[in-house]
Amino acid sequence: MGLYSDEVMAHFTHPKHMGKLKEFDAVGKVGNPVCGDVMYIYIKVKDNKIADIGFETMGCAAAIATSSMVTELALGKTLEEAKKITRDDVAKSLNGLPPVKMHCSNLAAEGLRNAIEIYEKKVKG
Amino acid sequence: MRVYLDNGATTRTAPEVLEAMKPFFLEEYGNPSSIHTFGQVAREAVENARSVISKSINADPKEIVFTSGGTESDNIAIQGVARALPGKHIITSSIEHPAVLETCKALEHKGYKVTYLKVNRFGLMDLGELENAITKDTILVTIVFANNEIGTIQQIREIGVICHKHNVYFHTDAVQALGKVPIDVKSMNIDLLSASAHKLHGPKGVGLLYVRKEVKLEPIVYGGGHERGIRSGTINTAGIVGFARAVELSEQPNNMVKLRDKLITELIKIPETFLNGHPTQRLPNNVNVSFKHIEGEGILLHLDARGIAVSTGSACSSLTLQPSHVLLAIGLRPEDAHGSIRITLSRYTTEEEIDYFLDSIAPIVKRLREMSPFKGE
Numbered sequence: 001m002g003l004y005s006d007e008v009m010a011h012f013t014h015p016k017h018m019g020k021l022k023e024f025d026a027v028g029k030v031g032n033p034v035c036g037d038v039m040y041i042y043i044k045v046k047d048n049k050i051a052d053i054g055f056e057t058m059g060c061a062a063a064i065a066t067s068s069m070v071t072e073l074a075l076g077k078t079l080e081e082a083k084k085i086t087r088d089d090v091a092k093s094l095n096g097l098p099p100v101k102m103h104c105s106n107l108a109a110e111g112l113r114n115a116i117e118i119y120e121k122k123v124k125g
Numbered sequence: 126m127r128v129y130l131d132n133g134a135t136t137r138t139a140p141e142v143l144e145a146m147k148p149f150f151l152e153e154y155g156n157p158s159s160i161h162t163f164g165q166v167a168r169e170a171v172e173n174a175r176s177v178i179s180k181s182i183n184a185d186p187k188e189i190v191f192t193s194g195g196t197e198s199d200n201i202a203i204q205g206v207a208r209a210l211p212g213k214h215i216i217t218s219s220i221e222h223p224a225v226l227e228t229c230k231a232l233e234h235k236g237y238k239v240t241y242l243k244v245n246r247f248g249l250m251d252l253g254e255l256e257n258a259i260t261k262d263t264i265l266v267t268i269v270f271a272n273n274e275i276g277t278i279q280q281i282r283e284i285g286v287i288c289h290k291h292n293v294y295f296h297t298d299a300v301q302a303l304g305k306v307p308i309d310v311k312s313m314n315i316d317l318l319s320a321s322a323h324k325l326h327g328p329k330g331v332g333l334l335y336v337r338k339e340v341k342l343e344p345i346v347y348g349g350g351h352e353r354g355i356r357s358g359t360i361n362t363a364g365i366v367g368f369a370r371a372v373e374l375s376e377q378p379n380n381m382v383k384l385r386d387k388l389i390t391e392l393i394k395i396p397e398t399f400l401n402g403h404p405t406q407r408l409p410n411n412v413n414v415s416f417k418h419i420e421g422e423g424i425l426l427h428l429d430a431r432g433i434a435v436s437t438g439s440a441c442s443s444l445t446l447q448p449s450h451v452l453l454a455i456g457l458r459p460e461d462a463h464g465s466i467r468i469t470l471s472r473y474t475t476e477e478e479i480d481y482f483l484d485s486i487a488p489i490v491k492r493l494r495e496m497s498p499f500k501g502e
């Protein structure tokens with residue numbers, strides 16, 4: 001029963017790493033309020049690894065769950081590894097998403113990549 | 126606690142309705158078109174039901190055509206008039222139910238011209254604009270009696286006067302209105318009216334189309350010529366009997382308005398929350414609010430986890446991924462339409478349920494806003 005997998009519902013009702021980080025090196029912003037889904041992914045980098053991560057999301061249950069999942073997948077990874085996380089990885093880790101949600105609500109991986117790119121640009125100067 | 130606050134979608138079948146229907150499944154199952162006694166008992170039940178229902182809207186029993194529901198009634202009315210009359214112009218509004226909007230769009234593809242009247246921020250259309258839109262080619266004005274999302278009740282009597290003056294048929298989709306708002310097809314100059322049993326504690330899959338005697342209408346389904354030839358198909362005796370019982374029961378007093386107003390008063394106390402639709406000219410059971418910076422599906426699912434059922438105008442809950450066309454038509458920004466929920470009561474709704482809902486909603490909104498990037502901006 002239900003639109004979503006248990007995994008999606010678990011992350012929706014008890015999201016991991018919810019909220020803006022007090023100290024962060026970069027924030028990736030994706031989505032559009034007109035579409036109803038906006039995600040901000042905050043990262044703190046140490047020794048080329050994601051040392052801390054947080055998210056703020058306005059959106060449906062899928063948007064919240066994918067945000068939460070991407071923070072779980074990325075935490076502790078090197079920037080190279082974290083950049084390779086795809087939408088499909090996120091969806092798979094959540095035991096799948098309804099097809100209509102694959103497109104607009106599954107932006108979290110892009111948000112993470114966006115944050116890492118901003119960080120890398122900043123470091124390179 | 127299980128709390129059903131989505132009575133705009135459908136309602137619980139009243140126990141009295143089910144009781145009234147039962148014999149027509151188990152004992153009096155004859156076909157009302159048959160001349161034997163089995164058939165005639167069923168026929169009499171159908172005609173009694175027709176009489177009860179017609180009285181409730183001040184129509185003649187002969188003017189009631191039973192259908193499979195609101196969607197079919199809307200289709201027969203609009204397509205039926207289009208087939209019967211030579212003109213090629215139809216006027217409707219931008220806040221119709223898809224049963225009307227999509228029928229009009231289908232006719233547009235066939236070469237009809239359709240005017241979609243705008244509405245103001247309360248969901249009311251401008252009567253002057255309606256009158257100006259009528260041309261020699263206009264065959265039908267079709268306007269929803271009370272909107273299903275925001276609950277706004279149109280100025281039906283005034284619209285009827287304008288249509289009558291210009292000799293144009295007036296159809297109204299009264300699916301949400303029947304049993305909740307007084308309807309008088311004669312004094313309101315209504316030529317065609319759609320209604321559906323399942324919105325007022327009747328069974329699903331039964332509806333009616335009121336067709337004023339003089340109205341010219343071609344069928345869209347052909348067959349054995351039931352229901353004045355307008356709607357062929359074996360008559361749903363049990364459903365129709367249940368529909369009539371539901372109409373009778375809807376005349377009982379209830380406290381929906383009081384509970385609705387309590388909901389509105391309390392909800393708009395939540396910061397950055399506003400009411401959609403008209404403050405007073407609205408269905409007695411409808412509340413629609415937008416919470417800024419959050420999205421309706423999330424609210425709906427958190428409420429569901431507490432046993433509470435509501436609906437939302439957010440795109441995320443629709444198959445088309447578009448926010449509600451009604452909320453956009455009343456001028457909401459898409460992001461505010463996404464944050465809307467509709468709470469629809471019934472005469473069974475209790476104050477205890479409303480209090481439970483109110484206790485649940487505030488923390489949910491707070492929590493989702495904490496998660497949102499837009500809080501406090």
Ligand SMILES: Cc1ncc(COP(=O)(O)O)c(C=O)c1O
Pocket residue numbers: 133134193194195196197222224269271272273298300301321322330331332
């Ligand atoms: C205003 C309006 N018109 C038409 C319908 C369709 O009615 P039915 O479900 O009986 O086909 C509905 C209900 O969904 C409605 O609210």
